Amino acid sequence: MTSTRKLRLGAVAAALALLMTACGRDDETADSSSSDNETAETVAPGDTTDTGGDEEAAPAAFITPEDDCDAYDATKGIEGGTIKIGTVRPESGPYSIYDNVTKGLDAYVKAVNADGGVKAGDGTTYQLELVKADDAYDPARTPGEVQRLVEQEGIFAMVGQIGTSNNLAVRQYMNDACVPSIGLATGSTEWGNANEFPWFIGGLPSYATELHAYLEYLKTEMPAAKIALLYQDDDFGKAYQATLKKDIEGTDMELVDEQSFNPLTETSPESKVAQLSGSGADVFIVGIGGAPCPAALRAMPGTWTPATYVSITCSGKTAMSLAVGKDEGLYSVQATLDPGTPADQQNPKIQDFFTRGAAQGLTESDLQGGITAAGWGFGSLFVRALELTPVVDRATIMNTLYSMDGENYGLMLDEAQSTTDGDTDPWVLEDLRVVRRTAGSWEEVKPLISYDGQSNDFAG
Amino acid sequence: MERFLNFLFIGLGNGAIYAMLGLGLVVIYRSTGLLNFAQGEMAMFTTFIVWSLSDAGLPLWLALIGGMAAGFVIGAVVHQVIVRPVGDPHQKPLAVVIVTIGMFLGFNALAKLIWGNEQQSLGNLFGRGEIDILGTAVAWQKLGALLILAIEAIIFWVIFQRTKIGLAMRSVASNPESSALCGVPVTRILMIGWGLAAALGAVGGTFTAPTSAVDANLMQLPLIFAFAAITLGGFDSFVGAVVGGLLIGILTDVVPRYVDIFEKMPLAPAFLLILVVLLVRPEGIFGQKKVTRV
Amino acid sequence: MSTASEPIAGTSAPLAPQPPVAKAGRNWLSIGTFGVFAIILIVLPQVLNAFWTGRVTGWIPIAIAALGLNLLTGYNGQISVGHGALYGLGAYATALVINEWAWSFPLAIVFSAIVCFGAGVLIGLPALRIKGLYLALVTLAVATLFPQVLEQFSDTTGGSTGLGVTSPELYRGRIRDRSIKFEAPEWTGLASDQWRYYFFLVVAAICFLLVRNIVNSRAGRSIIAIRDNETAAEVSGVNVARAKVFTFGLSSALAGVGGSLLALYLARVSSGSFTLTTSLYFLVAVVIGGAQSIAGPAIGAVFIGVFNDVITPDLPEAWKPASPLILGALLIILMLVAPGGVAGLIRQFTGRMRTRKLVNSAINNPSSGGTT
């Protein structure tokens, strides 16, 4: 018995010793990083613009893996003319509707392969292979799935990964591993920060830019607008809130009431809409997504008829049909064509999407719903980058994406252009038009405006 | 005042939905003695059936009746095939809880496999009209929900308190072994209980769907609110489920409109009330106190 | 050493009543089993690659939280569906002290444990009056409320966007908040994933050892006596209130340690990771593994981990949407076959052999009686 006790004590002592060393080590890290702090003050920022590209055709080297990466494998995931890409999305769990984004991406990849592959900038034609993983939208599960794709599957890049907090959960990891993540399926203002996290590039307009485009329209149409805001309790809604407050400063517009909504814990936004309706607002900004967005529209009392704005994510055909008649007269903004709108359906890009998408098994509701088209767009962005890049490796493809000049890819509006710069403007979609819902169709009320290079300024 | 009434009717309308689900939970608790975590998912599943029937051209009322019938069968089968073989929930409550969690996962995945990820819209059972009550426009749909809730509660109260089958259900819930010795066909009674609860789910779901959209996640939050409702009212009381549901609806939709701190925590006032009530009456407002002398 | 008659940590569950003659033999068996498991656990990161080591490391926080829940639910009979919230509280507490004051990892873990112990005591007090399924539903409300509270204080917590667990570093000429890293001291010669694994393993070993010793102590017998019959326990001199509140506190502290490790593991916390689903997963881990056994929660965590990380990704593409259905069916079947969980199954198996002996002796000697 006594020796048992000794043994136990021994085990505890050993454990404690191990913890002590952990303490010591940790203090050191803390110390060294704090001293880094001090030195950092003296280092001039923006020192990264060292030697330009060695090759003539190479894009400006925003990323130099030799400096930025501990371990860098330039062409991992490319084998025998096939580029393996990965994506993580919520196939299960409460947000499984976003799986439709990946459906679109998957169909796009298959369509490209069916057409013979991508002829990349290096002259080689590649086939694509998409590996999908499921994180159930739980950011605690995302790292494991991304690591599986990167380390076990050996993908070249992530494309169209879904969810702000899910992407944030792996941002450090991807940057440490120097693996590109292209066309993130979120418009969080976080993706404007390419200097700190250069391996991430968004695939949607910044939420801030989205709302700014509408507010600018409002400034001319209703200069004394009294605004009521319903915003989702996350980075999307909060970006709306911040941009709105910033934009109305110094104008005659006024935020008369705001309410937050959390789709994870609240069943219906009805009473919040009722409260906003009593605020005397003549503009209603609906900064929430998913099924609660049309539910909020339906909950608007018949006596309250403000100019109502919905976000891009709530402007697709599915959301509009869920609004059951309450969609007439809504405002929204667009950077891409809407496959659910009759006028846009005549556009050759949509026609092409319909034919090639249907050939890969997308149903009519997939094709017109809007969500699936977004996934098609993320695929298009990656393929365009491949076509442009002079060398197919991880750093060069990112540098290509950070130096685009007037590109138009995928389902972008005809006159829209994608122009980027890693340092100041990592946003690919910044040309937006304001549209109004008229007789079941989105109609332009303010022509396309380019906010190129300004997205980061709109964020609050 | 007008605004208050507006919030109140919104709260009552949502509360009616929680109460309907709560009634289903009470039926299962009173016949089987367990809390069914899969109740919401079963309701979601039957609501998809209602939607399918309505989508196929049936009038909504008929579609609802069809969904209820399908729900009855599903509930009965679930009891026979899954719940009964696990055994007595009084003996192994944890095992039975895990089984209902398993059913929760199963029904959710099954609905996605059958109906996909698409969000579908379901019409209002009582149309889109409104009526003026004390200067506030109230949707017929909300009054209809309250009416149906009242009818459901009365029907179930009568079944449980005034019929032989109801007596048998209560008897089985309390002591299945003795009930069997008294000649009660225990399995058949439990099957009926589960069938009724699942049929109720179709009604709750049909009222929930127009407030969001028919998809696989339709009932997950309402179920939590329904749990709160029966915790407040008492697990074994139909009146408790109704009053609890309506109270939860009012607390989550009215109180946060006037108290800012609750804007982002609409469940907090309900939670505080539950805590206070249970500290005073651990069996809920209308729950039956269990007194057993040994 | 040779006289050590009990296993060091809880790899072997306390078994059903046993004749004294079998005791010595059984303990040797336990030590053997324990030794084998200990060696496997220690050798694991040497055999597995960095990815799989990382996966297995990720199961440890769940195992510790489930261990805490098992103490409460399995041993003390108080059902909690709210441990996901305490897990989250532990995670946020750790994130806070590391981000704000750059505390060391072990200190952060201890801090989380203390915070959650306090929270557990606070929940445990009303639980003295609220019992059984009502308690389960009150804790369910806690689990639901927790993400809402995080939203209310999203300036501090980051809300659903989350909060990185970081320390500042210089990168590309700027200072950025860098996710914390586990770096092994040089003398160990370990890779960072291996070091992290061993660090987690030691924390887990301490927790399991602690619970095992408590359960086998006088306090543990009180805890169990309360589950079996509260009145009888009270009559025989157990301070029921104190024991129950203490159990709630300790159980919560363990959930907090689990959450703290999760924050260290992910270097990020966000409200989406601490929903009701998390609480339900702990309950699943406890029951699947086997309530009322020390090793049960670990078995349950491994079960969930293996299902999510090993089985699901390897399913054929067409089957993947059905994976929750498969998990659901597995849970149901397991509860049909082994309502006592995996540990119960093992116990039943070893117990059966013992009963056989008992019955044989009973038949040879009728006066010792059978069962009525």
Next chain:
Amino acid sequence: MALLEVSGLTAGYGIVQVLFGLEFTVDAGEAVVILGANGAGKTTTLRAVSGMISGGGAVSFDCKQVQGSRPEQLLRAGIAHVPQGRGTITDLTVDENLRVGAYSRSGSDVEADIERWYDVFPRLGERKTQHAGSMSGGEQQMLAIARAFMSRPRLVLLDEPSLGLAPLVTREVFDRVAELVRETGTAVLLVEQNANLALAFASRAYVLEAGRIVNAGTSQELRGDESIRKAYLGS
């Protein structure tokens, strides 16, 4: 032909066999007791007869094979079982307990029967709207007996009614049951540890030890048996 005829009855729990081939009979209107110590298999015997657990061997009731039937089928055939611990349906009122007892009947005379039981056990009548679980042990025992008789059985299986009751209460219960047997002509199969009471109540007795019947005879004969006196009568 006896009303209940049991031969070669075996039963057990899992791999543990408890009964090893019992043979006994109960005639119509007769009170029979099975005596045995704790753990002899008395309760198991009744549970096997009433179909609560499955067993081997043959059980015939009223000349029909009933082995393997479910409890509710046996109840319809005429066998009622008052389980050990009284089996009170605690959450129902006294009145409702009696109604559940009459579940297998569909006559309008249920009300009259209930009133009759309130006459037999006035204390039940006083508490008819009270929750059965809140009554004393003796009252619950009376309720359990009344509930069993509500199905108008021809044979009642009575499992240790003396368990946990004060001696006076036990005597009262036994007296009442004896009256009932006399009045209604219902047969009773009783299992008991209290041999004094049981032998006074029953006309015949069996002695069960470790799952086997080791002795049988009339109450008179057994009372005179030296070994019985030593083992069960404490004298």
